[in-house]
Amino acid sequence: MDDDKPIIEQATDAISGAAEATTEAVKTAVKKVRKAAKKVAKKVTKKEAPKRAAKAKKAAKKTSKKAGKKTAKKAAKKTAKKAAKKKKKAKKSKR
Numbered sequence: 001m002d003d004d005k006p007i008i009e010q011a012t013d014a015i016s017g018a019a020e021a022t023t024e025a026v027k028t029a030v031k032k033v034r035k036a037a038k039k040v041a042k043k044v045t046k047k048e049a050p051k052r053a054a055k056a057k058k059a060a061k062k063t064s065k066k067a068g069k070k071t072a073k074k075a076a077k078k079t080a081k082k083a084a085k086k087k088k089k090a091k092k093s094k095r
Contacts, residue, residue: 005013
């Protein structure tokens with residue numbers, strides 16, 4: 001403590017110094033928290049992106065397989081119908 005300065009000035013200096021110190025501490029803490037949040041967000045997005053891509057691939061494979069099966073079934077049915085029609089026509093032409 002300075003004996004030259006009045007007590008009120010010393011108290012105000014101490015309070016303002018404490019206020020500045022706390023604001024600086026808060027700022028650094030906020031910066032650290034933001035950095036940490038960014039790192040976590042990057043890690044999460046990196047892990048989730050491949051999972052989503054894999055799920056999309058699986059879904060695409062399933063739909064393509066289903067579509068292939070459906071078209072094969074439809075084609076088989078059409079050919080069977082055409083064969084039946086041809087047989088009927090052949091029978092009619094024989095009469």
